[in-house]
Amino acid sequence: MKVLIIGDVVGKPGRNILTDYLERKKSEYDLIIVNGENAAAGFGLTEKIAKQFYEIGVDAITSGNHIWDKKEMVEYLKTDHKILRPLNYPKGVSGVGWNIFTTPAGEKVGVVSLQGRIFMPPIDCPFQRITEVLDEIRKQTTNIVVDFHAEATSEKMAMGRFLDGKVSVVLGTHTHIQTSDSRILDGGTGYITDVGMTGSHDGIIGMTVDSVLPRFLTSLPTKFAICNDNVRINGIEVELDQYGKCSDIKRIDLSIEELDFADFL
Amino acid sequence: MKVLIIGDVVGKPGRNILTDYLERKKSEYDLIIVNGENAAAGFGLTEKIAKQFYEIGVDAITSGNHIWDKKEMVEYLKTDHKILRPLNYPKGVSGVGWNIFTTPAGEKVGVVSLQGRIFMPPIDCPFQRITEVLDEIRKQTTNIVVDFHAEATSEKMAMGRFLDGKVSVVLGTHTHIQTSDSRILDGGTGYITDVGMTGSHDGIIGMTVDSVLPRFLTSLPTKFAICNDNVRINGIEVELDQYGKCSDIKRIDLSIEELDFADFL
Amino acid sequence: MKVLIIGDVVGKPGRNILTDYLERKKSEYDLIIVNGENAAAGFGLTEKIAKQFYEIGVDAITSGNHIWDKKEMVEYLKTDHKILRPLNYPKGVSGVGWNIFTTPAGEKVGVVSLQGRIFMPPIDCPFQRITEVLDEIRKQTTNIVVDFHAEATSEKMAMGRFLDGKVSVVLGTHTHIQTSDSRILDGGTGYITDVGMTGSHDGIIGMTVDSVLPRFLTSLPTKFAICNDNVRINGIEVELDQYGKCSDIKRIDLSIEELDFADFL
Amino acid sequence: MKVLIIGDVVGKPGRNILTDYLERKKSEYDLIIVNGENAAAGFGLTEKIAKQFYEIGVDAITSGNHIWDKKEMVEYLKTDHKILRPLNYPKGVSGVGWNIFTTPAGEKVGVVSLQGRIFMPPIDCPFQRITEVLDEIRKQTTNIVVDFHAEATSEKMAMGRFLDGKVSVVLGTHTHIQTSDSRILDGGTGYITDVGMTGSHDGIIGMTVDSVLPRFLTSLPTKFAICNDNVRINGIEVELDQYGKCSDIKRIDLSIEELDFADFL
Ligand SMILES: [Fe+2]
Ligand SMILES: [Fe+2]
Ligand SMILES: [Fe+2]
Numbered sequence A, B, C, D: 001m002k003v004l005i006i007g008d009v010v011g012k013p014g015r016n017i018l019t020d021y022l023e024r025k026k027s028e029y030d031l032i033i034v035n036g037e038n039a040a041a042g043f044g045l046t047e048k049i050a051k052q053f054y055e056i057g058v059d060a061i062t063s064g065n066h067i068w069d070k071k072e073m074v075e076y077l078k079t080d081h082k083i084l085r086p087l088n089y090p091k092g093v094s095g096v097g098w099n100i101f102t103t104p105a106g107e108k109v110g111v112v113s114l115q116g117r118i119f120m121p122p123i124d125c126p127f128q129r130i131t132e133v134l135d136e137i138r139k140q141t142t143n144i145v146v147d148f149h150a151e152a153t154s155e156k157m158a159m160g161r162f163l164d165g166k167v168s169v170v171l172g173t174h175t176h177i178q179t180s181d182s183r184i185l186d187g188g189t190g191y192i193t194d195v196g197m198t199g200s201h202d203g204i205i206g207m208t209v210d211s212v213l214p215r216f217l218t219s220l221p222t223k224f225a226i227c228n229d230n231v232r233i234n235g236i237e238v239e240l241d242q243y244g245k246c247s248d249i250k251r252i253d254l255s256i257e258e259l260d261f262a263d264f265l
């Protein structure tokens, strides 16, 4: 089974390249998972954008700390369980943190959204909370994808090691920069510290240099603006075998021009 | 001019692979820069290790927040100016933050060690402090390498953009995971968010899983232990042209076996 | 000379009790200093509110991290130098961090707004920056009041000790809770870790329990609402002698009813 | 019932004044609770010091983040349940977070050690975890004392409000500076944001100025040294009525000289 996992889609440029990419490539994948926490102009997600994602072929939307930015989400998450907010927000918080998705061929995949705590808001322990649900997921399927949305590389690697052999893939999001360490761990779990960001790669984490740099120079609040230059899709393709092990993990970091040129060859 | 820049060398396994690598490849480079903040069992640097680095061919040692871990450094930094502690520690702090190094061919290279502030100790502004010294360095050479030791990807990209066109290379260190975004920016500056870590890649940031994972599970202090498995060298090779522009940037992520096998082919 | 220093005024309830207090007591003070960073509904300050403060007798407005919340301030601070933004924002940032104020009797008082860095945004070193301006202030007067807006008690006590004997008073703000440690240090400097907050004392840092508590329970963003219950004025009264030493420091923590009752006795 | 609660005892000077104080006053109290996280030279607690505390009359020892500083504690906490480590460390961590203590008159008091998360290590939610045990404690007694060891005033006030009417007292520790806001909340719960620190009040949070100030000036690590000047005992005395409500809360902030002088009068 081939699963596509796309890193934080930032604003309209990110949504556009995702649309273009899926138009060309959708049929190659059994399941398509997209991190949508920055889809709405960089800050959060809306019902409208979530539905556009479904239309272009997205099966599951994972997220992170920014999922709460648009107020409507708190209500909307109660009914749309294809969007996953991080599992380890306190019990009682709106929405679900994991769900089972079914491929066209009828195979089941458990997808989990999880969030780190180092340099991030204090929430429940991600290691505890994933442990609590893992048995329940494994009863239904051994194909399990965990999007661990976290800042610190140490916490991300620790999660990779902690879940090695128990899930199919642990992929990091949140830093918006792809790491080069994609690999298959000893227990058969695919791992990468960060899949990167889908949006402009000529700004700063998807926003214009002009809107972000002054914040570092002055420590004053600034209003961030979406950047449109050098838009790239970032993510990974993973191959899962019949036991839910990861047999292949490939990084994706492409502009549409590069994609089309590669296909032309 | 070809410059080798090696990411945080962690403990003995890191020092050993660096020795092995330089034995084979040293002659290919005009200048060799190594981040040494974790060279002494993961925590800091000693005079003895610094001198071993010089013996195997290292020209300059950059560093970061861990450079102060071994007390002797505060004194030693006063006389050994081939070690650079981050420039933006307050004025009056022991040691230097930049220096000019000369290649065998007599070319000059300014090397700067700089540290970020997001999720890190509060020190002087890295943007201000690099600006203050840049003119002085540029009077001597346009070949300038900046090791920006920082946690947040946004701060690192901001520094890359800020220095684009003013220095030859901005490379990140500190996260111990190599990023895949090496490139040459519009102004001719080579850039990568993090060059990664030289040491065990089967632990967690160079330490054993067993010594680090409990800290995430319990929040209790644990004593970290150096990991010896799957030791790899991480860094970049950059080519600088006669104007100090970066004409090529290549990521290095190799075990000695891979290196020898590649050379065998 | 008797100086009144009022802690963070929060929203309309805070402004109202300040008005009531000054109506009754203004004539007793030679200089009136108010921290205004939360005066505009809890977040920042406006030109209109600043001018209301001047009308009721306020001489100087100190501030802190929230001073930038209302965008108009960045422009307004350029011309109104009775408002002090923290001195140790980077050079070039709008506004001034200290100024000399004159009492009705013609005596000069230097007032400084300074901000901590522990658990706060990274800005310039407060110890360095106050040192840079102290000589200049002392040329004009030895009466010097420093509002150190900071979170960590250790940083605040460190500043108190650092400035002991060099300024008349170091008073803390930002935590919104008055500390009981007002005293005169060995060098003659009046000191208190935090003067407290002027506004509702039945909420949480001036906001309603209902609007703040859910944030701790869920880690989701919530919109804070000003609380109107149990409004109290918090601050200190300090007596400065002819050498600029603090000869007396008294904590103020009163409701208007308590004030009127005390005056009635 | 009269309960004495003493804030963070720092090193030998803190232990000595506690001994002196209890020699004189012990008989006035039905229960004596001491925060011991800094008793061992400022960093942690040892079995030996805990036993000294029991000898001088201490009934219960609460703690905080520093309780883990001396390695022996992890083992010792397994058997000595008069020491409470913060309840909201993850389940499975050594030691207990609450216990029932009995007064000489046979009355029961539940004592809880709890820790905040804002600007502190990520642990379980203190609001969740206290809620889980409250029923169990209340089955045994309505006399309940909660030491909430936390940095942020907002989190502390939120806990006070959250537990108002459910416990007898919520007192804060950790900042080492006493606040002036001791009061009885609407539901009958005694509250104070911080009871302060028992040790030298002429240093910085109990340590010498000379050993702490350089850290703020240079951001380099320094070795802290216990300060011996102006040693004071800080804490509160609370009166609990037969329903477990707090009928009186008095702040204590005394040197032995002041205590003896007061007794002399
Ligand atoms: Fe994101
Ligand atoms: Fe995020
Ligand atoms: Fe490092």
Ligand SMILES: [Fe+2]
Binding pocket: B037, B064, B065, B066, B149, B174
């Ligand atoms: Fe580092």
Ligand SMILES: [Fe+2]
Binding pocket: C008, C037, C038, C064, C066, C174, C175, C176
């Ligand atoms: Fe404030």
Ligand SMILES: [Fe+2]
Binding pocket: C037, C064, C065, C066, C149, C174
């Ligand atoms: Fe503030």
Ligand SMILES: [Fe+2]
Binding pocket: D008, D037, D038, D064, D066, D174, D175, D176
């Ligand atoms: Fe403490």
Ligand SMILES: [Fe+2]
Binding pocket: D037, D064, D065, D066, D149, D174
């Ligand atoms: Fe503490």
